[in-house]
Amino acid sequence: MTTPSAHRLNPLHLMAAFGTGGLLTLMVHFNGELGRYGNALFSSWAAHGTGTVAALVLLAILYPWRSRSEGAKPRAPLWSYLGGISGAVTVMLTSFTVNSPLALSGTLALGLAGQVIFSIVADRWGLFGLPMRRPDRRDLAAMTLILAGSALIILFGRGEA
Amino acid sequence: MTVPILFACLAGVLVGVSRQVNGRLSLSTSPLIASFWNHVVGFVALSILGLSIGGLIPAGAAQAPWHAYIGGSIGVIFVAAGSWLIARIGAVNTALLVIGGQMVSGVALDLMQGVSAGLLASVLGVALILAGMALTQRRR
Known part of the structure; x- marks a missing residue:
């Protein structure tokens, strides 16, 4: 799909x-x-x-006001309850990297890169049970503009935050 | 230097993994329930970590003003919104638009606090982000 x-x-x-x-x-x-x-x-x-x-x-x-259509929904796999583990590990990693030579700006910029590359892979193959999506040329152009703007702000805009 | 670079990239990947997994849970439950489980599981994991390495509750914690403690409640809405969005507009759109919103509001917060370092780069960056968002809205 x-x-x-x-x-x-x-x-x-x-x-x-x-x-x-x-x-x-x-x-x-x-x-x-x-x-x-x-x-x-x-x-x-x-x-x-x-x-x-x-x-x-x-x-x-x-x-x-809770949803009453419980029966229509697919069962949640056990792993889908573990998203919080991923968040906890993120905290450990970033509290290490902001105190490394990367500092906050490097952590933000590389984290942004990691997030975007993962999201492209996730959409392409529909990872973790979500729908697949393929970007078109206009999506890629929008991505380039948003990433370029974010990189400018992180690396040159917000000073030594 | 290789280790910090790998860790920083991995942290970004894990932000995406977390949103993807919570998005899947919200399909079977609801975005708010997914956000609840995300917070409970994260709390348990960080409690185990803190108790094993020590220093979980530092001395200065009691001196923090009350508003320093409202980030968690904002996070509940943030995670619920991400879980709701990712199932509707996909991982790439969610990631890019949330990043765009974070950057633009971050510049606004800096300006409100009187920080004007790198103003030119910030204004240019905001313009590029808004142009990218407008592009996703243009009919073909």
């Missing part, structure tokens, strides 16, 4: 993804502040703990 990406993106999805990037900036900002009072491990540990509580509160609030 290959989803043709020829049709334009739903603008709502585009704005949601762009806004999600804004949430990431806020999250990194607050977690970074907590890291300065403690350390990177504590900051991430506390964020996962408070996040667990926040998720439970949200689930309780939204309980009356």
Whole structure:
């Protein structure tokens, strides 16, 4: 099953993804502040703990509106519950690399490269049970522009952050 | 220098793996439930790590202002949104648009805090990102 990406993106999805990037900036900002009072491990540990509580509160609030179509959904494989392990290892790796000669900008730039290369592979082969997608020429042009802009900001724009 | 470079690239790959795996879980449950499991499992993994190497709760933690502790709640929405999006627009679009949003809002945050180092490069970078986003919106 290959989803043709020829049709334009739903603008709502585009704005949601762009806004999600804004949430990431806020999250990194607050977690970074907590890291300065403690350390990177504590900051991430506390964020996962408070996040667990926040998720439970949200689930309780939204309980009356939960989806009723349980029967129609495929069963979740056991490994799909382990995404958090990947996040925990990411914290360990980046708290090492920001203190290496790479510093924050190098960590961000190489992390961006790793993320984009993985996402291309993931879409191409539909990794981890998600739909396959093939990029067209316009997708590649958009990718080039966004990556070039991000590299400029990371390497020359935000100074010695 | 090879090890830090490999680690930094691997960290990026793992951000993608995590979003892909959470996206798969959200197909069978819901984005918020996927985000909940992501946080519980990450919390357990980091607790084990912290207890084994020590120093999990550093002395300065109690002095941190309350707002330093709201990153985790923002993260719940962030993970849920990523899980919802990746099943709809794919991994590449999700990664690129989230990165674009992160960069543009990061520049905005710098400006609000009065940091104007590298302003020219930042403005140029924001322009390129917005042009890339506009390109994904153009009808063929």
